[in-house]
Amino acid sequence: MSIMESISQRRTYYQINKKLPVDTRKVKEVIQQATELVPDAFNMKSARVVLALGQKQDELWDAVYDAFGGKVPREKIDSFKAGAGTVLYFYDEDVVKSLQEQFALYAVNFPIWAQQANGMLQFTIWTALRDLNIGASLQHYNPVIDEAVKKLFQMPDSWQLVAQMPFGGITAEPEAKEKEDISNRVKICE
Template identity: 65%
Template sequence: MGIIQSLEKRRSYYNINKNLQVSVAEAGALIKKVVELVPDAFNMKSARVATVFGEKHDLLWDSIYEVFGGKVPREKIDSFKAGAGTVLFFYDEKTVKALQEKFASYAANFPVWANQANGMLQLAVWTALREAGIGVSLQHYNSVIDEKVKSLFSVPQEYVLIAQMPFGGIGSEPGPKEKENIDDRVMVIE
């Protein structure tokens, strides 16, 4: 499958289940390979990923519900919990700070570059999982859940949580995407 076809298949799947098309080991290996391949500025390798499956995945989403004290509907949280796993995306603030010190003239850019690299990683993982027949969505419950996630999974304090990516078997396909006039956002200059 080419990159354009893969990106076209990458959608937000909200009706997911615990029936993966691949084994937990295969999903984990796929995520590791993507993390290895995605580039970042100055080769800083600031991205960190934790992937939780099974009971740990369920515990994560039950804990997210508890942290919000019912302010997020249980049905919404349960739709993510219904999946087989969740990828947690972080960047390592210690790595970023070390490069800020080493390259002081670029210091202000390193947090921006860490976020950019993390965004590329999220898209790449999302697309790779979809190529494997897995439904995925991207969620942003941070910074409200940051401390809970760190305590649940012994995540180092210097890791900054960026996003949560629940995934699983596909219960149903999402509706058609709304088409936009892409010329409103893209200029081609000759």
């Protein structure tokens, strides 16, 4: 499959289950490989990933529900908990601060570049999971869940949570995307 075909297959899958079409070793391998290959400015390597599987997957989404004190419907949280796992995306503030000190001229840009690299990593992993016929979605329950996540996974304070990606076997396809007039967003000048 070409890269554009892979990207076109990547969608938001909310209806997932714990039955993966591949062994979890393959999922771990793909996540590790993507994390190593995705570039970032000054080769800072600020992105951090935690992969929650099995019991930790269930504990994570129970902790998310608890952090909101019932303000997010249990059914919604349980739809993520129903997945086989969750990729948690972080960036390490200590790495960013170190580069800000080393390269003061660019200091203001390092947090931006760290977020950009993290976004590329999220997209790469999301697309790679879809190549394995795994469905995923991208969630943003932080900062409300930050402390609960750090406690559950014993994370350093310098790791800042960016996003959560529950994934699993696909139980239903999302609705077809509407074709947009891309000229509203892309200007070509010749």
